Amino acid sequence: MQVAGLLLILAGLFTKCAAVLASIPDAVVGGVLAMGLAMITGVAISNLQKVxxxxxxxxxxxxxxxxxxxxxxxxxxxxxxxxxxxxxxxxxxxxxxxxxxxxxxxxxxxxxxxxxxxxxxxxxxxxxxFALKEMDENIRAEDDGYAPSPLVRRYQLDIDINGLKFQFRR
Structure with missing residues (x-):
């Protein structure tokens, strides 16, 4: 997006480039916009596939x-x-x-x-x-979607607060 922004700024500075962009027919601009909105709608609907x-x-x-x-x-x-x-x-x-x-x-x-x-x-x-997952103490952090780096795992501690276990290993 930053590159596209820079290109548009440069096109605005150079009038010949701006004239080329201005000469694009409205139907082409509308078609590109419609395709972009169709992609966004498709992604939104695909989020509903698990519902x-x-x-x-x-x-x-x-x-x-x-x-x-x-x-x-x-x-x-x-x-x-x-x-x-x-x-x-x-x-x-x-x-x-x-x-x-x-x-x-x-x-x-x-x-x-x-x-x-x-x-x-x-x-x-x-x-x-969501998949129904049994609470198991053998579940690895990688299986849950997040795994801290080895440097972070080296300094973790184990804390138990009211039966809730937090693992912070050293």
Whole structure:
């Protein structure tokens, strides 16, 4: 991204380069933009492949998040926030106009507060698409996704706080 930014700055400094960029037809620019948005949408949808969409809970959360992600910014585009303090107004209006932010926050809050069929609050790890892993003391750090470097592992200690074991080896 930095290289692209530098190229655009250089193109702006050299008017012939800027003229070449300005001569690109709008249809080509629109096509490139559409392909970029299609890639972003594909990545977003691929994140849902591990979610169990057979559960009405997950479908409801996803639908509510998408719907509110579209409606709340539309409302605040028509009815701007006016607290009387311009910097707070600008900040809130900017944040409340980002559809992905609103949808993400709504989905996060609902996923962590709406109870599932068999759980108290929120979904179980299995309903969220995570593999159910038994608590085993023989699990290596590498299996959990993070392994400190050998230099860090050399100075770790073992601490037991109220039955919770923390390993910090020396």
């Amino acid at each position: 169990d969409l057979r559960l009405s809970r997950n479908l409801t959360i996803m639908g509510t998040a998408i719907l509110l992600g579209a409606l709340i910014p539309y409302h605040f585009e028509k009815n701007r926030v006016n607290t009387g303090i311009k910097s707070i107004d600008d900040c809130l209006n900017m944040l409340l106009s980002i559809r992905m932010l609103i949808a993400g926050v709504v989905a996060f809050v609902l996923d962590n507060t709406v109870s599932g069929e068999f759980s108290g609050v929120g979904a179980t790890r299995e309903q969220r698409g």
